[in-house]
Amino acid sequence: MSDISIPGVTASKYKTDQLIEGLMKVERIPRNREEEQLKTYKAQQSAWRDLTRLSTTLRDTAKNLFSFNNPFTEKNGESTNDRAVSVSATREAREQSFKLKINQVAAADSFLSSEIPRDGKVPPGSYSFAVGDKTLQFQWKGGTYQDFSDALNRRGTGMLRSSLIQVTPNTRALLIESLKTGEKHRLSFEDDAKTFALDVGLIKKDEANAIETSLSDVYAPPVSNSLVEFSSTARAKDGLVLEYRISWETTEAGETEVSPGASGPVIGTPPVLEWKGITIQNTPSETALTQTAPPQPKVPVTDPSVVSLRSSRGQAMPLPPPPEGELSSDVSINLSEFGDVNALVIHNRNTERSYKIENIIIKDPKASNGYVPVNPVSVAQDARFTYEGIQIVRSTNSIDDLIPGVTLTLQEPTENQETITIKPDTEVAKEAIISLVGGYNRLMAEINILTQLKPEIISEIQYFTEEERKSSEEKLGMMQGDTTLNGIKSSLQRITSGSYPAIEGSALRLLSDLGISTKSNAGGGVDSARLRGYLEIDEKKLDEALKNRMPEIKSLFGLDTDGDLIIDAGVAFSIDSQLTPYVQTGGIFSTRTNGLASRITNSEKKITQLDKQLEDKEDELRNKYGKMEGTLNNLQNQSNSISNFNKQNSN
Structure with a gap:
């Protein structure tokens, strides 16, 4: 039974399977060759996609440095007391510094x-x-x-x-x-x-006794005094608020005729003598009195500080004057800031201004419709602060309508004036420049890996992960001699080492002026890694430039040289102009990638066709060798039958 052989099912004693496999191995050579070509196409397509991605990243980073939203116009706000007031600024804010004093922050009931x-x-x-x-x-x-x-x-x-x-x-x-x-x-x-x-x-x-004022309205002509008595002393502990409206107008000075006055005693006119038609005029009498000097006009006086509070000790405490340039303003004074007071004093020293103080009232801020809270955690109040000496009132602690592009957040009152400074955000600009250098170096590394068959290129790159290192080894030298990549590399090196126009008065024309260069000539020896075109940053030099030369740095990366409001020069502009034809839709890289995609499709179709041919060929060989094995088996069986017949006859 062990001699039974079924062609195509059991192992052939004639080793036809090995013969078929050997023949198929030869037949598969074109298919294997096409498969290797397909792998090459896919690897090249992946490499071009990586180049497109890295080039697009560098192009976009460069464009960001000269676009409307470039980081060199970003602003940063700083406060000398972040606990009391924080500040944020947008690019619309201008560089400035101002004083702020917070009297009270806004609160809710x-x-x-x-x-x-x-x-x-x-x-x-x-x-x-x-x-x-x-x-x-x-x-x-x-x-x-x-x-x-x-x-x-x-x-x-x-x-x-x-x-x-x-x-x-x-x-x-x-x-x-x-x-x-x-x-x-x-x-x-x-x-x-x-x-x-x-x-x-x-x-x-609210059962507290209200404090009344002796007058609700006061008119103060030039050079006059008035007094508004309180019905009782306003205690500081009660937290009362004094409110009034103050306005002023110019009072025209009347034209007063100034009499010259008498220069001496009046002694009359000297007598006249006439005799025989002759008139004799007598000489006027003389006195020893001096001439009286004419009166001098009064010197005009302008003093906006008109209103004061009188303390319980009789001291006058001036209240803030109305804002300069405003003819009227509403005033709200927290009396607890002035101690115990009992009167409002109006002292108008102005010679050509009259003042009106109207709607004078003292009220309890805690009261609402005749009721007060029993246990107030906080009471509704406006934020009150001075900006450069001007009294400002807002209902919220987030102030975004005082200074264009600046938002102030009030958090607690201050004892002294705090300084708010708006200046360029150097950290944002620095990060953008570092991103440009990083994107440039990564693209240059990729071009070096693809165009050179030098393993040390990969080992020199310290920031690669193990996966990136392995991937780089697989594509090392894949596009050696490619003129497109070599042209990009040369152009980028020329851009980063070139000189550019600058704004008037600026000496900053090279990237090296910012501390950004290849440093290929640094040191006494030759460092091959520095000859590959990578940029390095002298951070100390860059920080110093960002601190003092921001407008010049902005012009180095992008500058309008002809006044048409369109950037047409600069490092970032040149990088963008160089890479855009390669990475744009339908650009050079896209054409390369699409060409490889077509090759990949054709190669896959060819492999499918070859697989079908190989399948048919293998079926054909197995059919032929199966028939051959069947014939040989029949012959062998006939031979065995004849041998057995002869043996029987001989017996």
Whole structure:
């Protein structure tokens, strides 16, 4: 049974499988050759894609250095007291420095109730809460404090907020706070909300004795004094606010006729004598008195400091004058900053200005509609600060409408004036320049790897990962002698070593003036790595240039030389102009990649065709050798039969 052989199924005793495999190996040579070519095409396509990616990155980085959004116009804001005021600046801000003193920061109403029972209930009713001119009103069906607080939070998004604070195991306190800062956003309670707020001790009726003023309006002509008495002393601890409106106008000085006055005693006219037609004139009498000097006109006086507060000790404390150039302004003074005071003093020294102080009132900032909070965590107030000596009032602590391109964030009052400085953001500019140098070096490394068969090129690059190193070894020298890549390398080296036009008065014309160069001639010996065109940065020299020569650096990378508002010169402009034809849609790299894509498609089709031919060939050979084996097996069987027949006859 061991001699049974089925062609194409069992191992052939004639070794036809080995014969077929040997013949197929020869037949597969064109197919294997095409497969190797396909691998080469794919490797080249991958290499061109990497080149496109690296070149595009470098081009985009260069374009960023001379575009409208270039980093050299970015600004950075610095404050001498970051805890009190922080500052941010956009590119629209101009370089400047100014003084700022914060008297108070803006705050929102935040009221805490008295202790309430843990299992207490909020009665049903119509509850209305107002924050400034916005009102929240809803119908409450009754429930626990926690349910009421949750309902208030759901409805008061962006307007007010509520929370419960555990005071003791059995008591809580309800905190209701406005989410809007500023005096105009006072928190008030209406309808059943007012009754509820009174019951839980959020607010109470304002029973404090109001301080009245003896006059509500005062007119102060030139060179005059007036006094506005308070009905009682305004104590500093009460935190009261004095408000009034002040305005002034020029008063024309009347034309006063100045009498020359008498120069001596009046003694009359000397007598005249006439005799026989002859008139004799007597000589006037003389006196020993001197001539009286004519009166001198008054010197004009201009003094904007007109209003003062009188302390309980009788001292006058001047209040800030109205802003220069404004004919009228509203004034709000926090009296707690001036101690105990009892009168407003108007002292107009001006000779040609009259002043009006109107709507004089003293009020409690904590009071709202006749009610004050019982336990105020904070009280709605505006931010008040001086900018270069000018009084500024805002309802928010984020001030973005005072200085173009600058946002101030007030955080706490200051005792002294703080200095805010707006200057170029050197860190952003430095990072952009470093990115350009990094992108340039990475592209040059890729070109060196593809065009040179030198393993040391890869070993010299310290920043490669193990995967990048392995990939680079596979494509080392793949495009050796490629004129396109060699041309790009030469052009980029020429760009980074060339001289460029500069703005007037600038001596910064080379990248090396910034501390950026190949350093190929540094040291006493020759470093082959430095001869490959990589750029190096002298960081100390670059930092110094960024600190003092920002406009010159900007012009080095991109400059409009003909005044048409279009950049037409500079290092970054030249790199962009050099690489754009290669990386743009339909550019040189795209053409190369598309050409390889066509070759890859054709090669894959050819391999598919060759595979079909090889399959058919192998089937043909197996069929032929199978028939041959069958014939040989039949012959062998016939031979065996004859041999067995002869043996039987001989016996």
